[in-house]
Amino acid sequence: MTDCELKAARLQRALGYEFADKALLELALTHRSAGNRNNERLEFLGDSIVNHIIAETLYHKFPSASEGDMSRMRAALVKGDTLAEVARELELGEHLILGAGERKSGGRRRTSILADALEAVTGAILLDSNVETCRGCVLNWFVGRLDTLSLGGADKDAKTSLQEFLQGHGKPLPEYELLGVQGDDHSQQFRVVCRLTKPALTVEGSGSSRRKAEQAAARTALERLNPDEK
Incomplete structure (x- = not known):
């Protein structure tokens, strides 16, 4: 197995998902600075599915929560800073494909790039599998944060x-x-x-x-x- 294949295998273990179409994973990791073929469309898709999965989970987890409480909890979980934290835990940054300028300016650590990449990877998993598999992956990434949520802690920012x-x-x-x-x-x-x-x-x-x-x-x-x- 080549170094590149070993690296991809390590990432997929961290994600908890093995891609049938490895090209989808590569696309999800490709920032727009690397060329016209990049992860922006997958990011669009992933943003929607992450929001849906988290919203549905909060709905069932907190049956007495108001719309406002659920909205605040969801916002805290899907905001860019939180998504970037999850991406760092998965060590997504070291697998990103960036243009030369972004590589030199610390793009692998940039919050916005990491958050977008996590959403793109989510979109790629959805396309490579199905909604239930994608839901399982996302919930596994967020399980610690979901477990520490409480309705009383849903204070407004x-x-x-x-x-x-x-x-x-x-x-x-x-x-x-x-x-x-x-x-x-x-x-x-x-x-x-x-x-x-x-x-x-x-x-x-x-x-x-x-x-x-x-x-x-x-x-x-x-x-x-x-x-x-x-």
Whole structure:
């Protein structure tokens, strides 16, 4: 067995699935930076199936949960940061096929690329097998996270809480703007500003991703709202 075949076999063991059509797996691992034949269409398919599997699982796991609770739990599980964490656990990054520029700039560790690749691999498994097999793989990847979920822990994130508060009081929604990114690719810090017009308030937040920086800014905005405004 060649090194390439050994590497593919190791990945498939980690995924818990052996491909009948190895070309599908290769396509799922091919980033758009590597050429026109890439994983974007598989990513589109995988995004839908991951959302469906997680939503269906939450529906059965939490029979008394409201739509809002299930939506928040699903969002936490299928957000880019979580998908990238799962991809890292599967060591997907070392198997990615990237263009020269992405390889040099740390593309194998990039959260967005890893998240997209996990969705593409999910789409590839679906096409190579069937819905039930694909569901089994996805649930196996997420089992630890699903087991630690509780209905009481389905708290709203700061951005959702801020948005719902403003909507409930008939006020304009907040605006977020990226101020800058500092640091190397593997240790980037994002700075974001959150602006409210009514009440007038401008705060900043930072984090290791744009989403985390926006959440930090929203949290600060909530903390600074006067009690009578809340």
